[in-house]
Amino acid sequence: MPVSPPPPPAKAKITVRDLTMAYGSFVVMRDLNFEVAEKDIFVIMGGSGCGKSTLLRHLIGLREPARGSVLYEGEDFTAAGPEGRGKFIRRFGVMYQSGALWSSLTLAENIALPLEENSHLAPMAIRDLVSYKLSLVGLAGYEDYYPAQISGGMNKRAGIARAMALDPDILFLDEPGAGLDPLSSRRLDDLIVRLRDSLGSTVVIVTHELASIFAIANHSIFLDTATRTQGATGNPSELRDHSENPAVRLFLRRGGETDPSSQSKS
């Protein structure tokens, strides 16, 4: 497909243009072009080490693109510079791969900190909000625990609760399902869909959990390690059945090239 980006339509929440990501002279991925529409649940998928998390870090401004740009609702995020990015970043909620909770604060304080700094709510209201966020991820009653006192999966869920603290416009989740049991993972999928529906958030997820990709994603990008560029974009179920790129089909069928029915339940 020739790379000639059309002008972004009004509803595109995130637009990525000709993005090339590199560590020094080592190019991770080149010429990424995709759009995420409002209220999309967008999945970044690909093999291990292909640059999924790196792409996420570019989207939220933790790394600078070697070339190309990231736009939010048509406004250039990359060119905004450190000062101008504040207004974009305030609308993001980010969950990092390992939770990245602040270890010297309790779970409640972890979630309350962004609320205290960014709103004028009364302490009671903040406490209610904190318990609600923890309840959403199934951690009601764990307010006074420190991150080191709870399990890895619980840390992860608490990380999601913190990412949601400010009811973000765009929620970035880095491998939310990894390390969770199937039921919690399913609950999490349910949570993501409901949050999208009720709050109208756009969700960008890095994952390679096929079950959750098919269950919740309506749009996706596949990063191809072999060619170091995007393998395909589109709805994951359609990509699985109709993609022209064999690597994409192989990935979405867990290597089983012939039998699409085994995965098609969702």
Added chain:
Amino acid sequence: MPSEETSPSLARWTVDGGRVVLEISGEWRRDGVVPEIHGEPPDEAPARYVTDRLCRFDSTLPAFILSHLRSVAKPPDGAEPPKPPLEGLPPDLRGLMELALAVPEESDARQKSAGPSELTKLGKLSIHVWAGVLSIAEFTGQSMLALGRFATGRARFRARDFWMVVQECGVQALPIVSLISFLIGLILAFVGNAQLVSFGAGLYVADLVGIAMVREMGVVMTAIIMSGRTGAAFAAHLGSMKANEEIDALRTFGFDPFDFLVLPRLLALVLMMPLLTLYANFVGILGGMLVGAAVGIPPILYWNETVASIDLTTASLGVFKSVFFGAVIAMSGCLQGMHAGNSSAAVGEATTRAVVASITAIIILDSGFAAIFTVLDI
């Protein structure tokens, strides 16, 4: 559907035919006005919700409802409370509420937060202190066993690690040790000179600086520098390794973490401390010599006076002590690192404890040595 006009958020508790009804209206936003609440919140879950005039809402609304549902008294027998009805809520809000209520609150977790009594705290503190003493004893014992294994050639660690630590706590420590010892020598000479000159005994400043450096100041200052520099680094390094489960990984490959991590550090520091101390003594005497030259004592004279005043026994006292100080620094750094908790905050605490413990131990040990040497009349 919610109407588009914005109106202040409002919650009204009413009773309709003996059943509690919660009426919610307006726009519920975090940065909007504080919601008004009409009526006394009853001690039971609402049977029905009226949300005809509810506009947009963010998390503050479900948080408000949830906090009421949670505050409703639970059945006294500890039975599972019935699922509260969510009738009348718009579907998306209802979905969120169902999700939030899906997992019951961990009630044991909350009780933990109740503060213990003073007596309990004192008891816990005593147990804690005693456990600390035991762990020091255990660690010392393990170190001795590891040294024994090393002496008989059965301890396994990488020679590369050992030389890395030697470099880190030897050559790389030289600049800071030079600076501090030089200045200490300088200070001693200034202070001594001011007093001795008034007796016409200015030359004896060389004796004062020389003896003070080789007996006490050289070794103590070096030990304190190394606690802050190397002991802290040991604690932080081993603490992060523990937090990342790297120590467990060593164990599962059949390496004794003690031999592999503690032994090279202990040996390296015990080896380097005497050398650093000798060096610090020498630099300190140079510092004194500079002051001597400034107040009119020729360097040759100063040097001869110093050499005459220090016999071999005196000169070896500091070096002798430095072996013990090196062991104390390495062991307290490694002990705190190996016993650190599994978080970044815990690594910080471990580092602090390592430095405080080793400096305290150094000063206490040094007093002990002073007493012993006095009794032995050295």
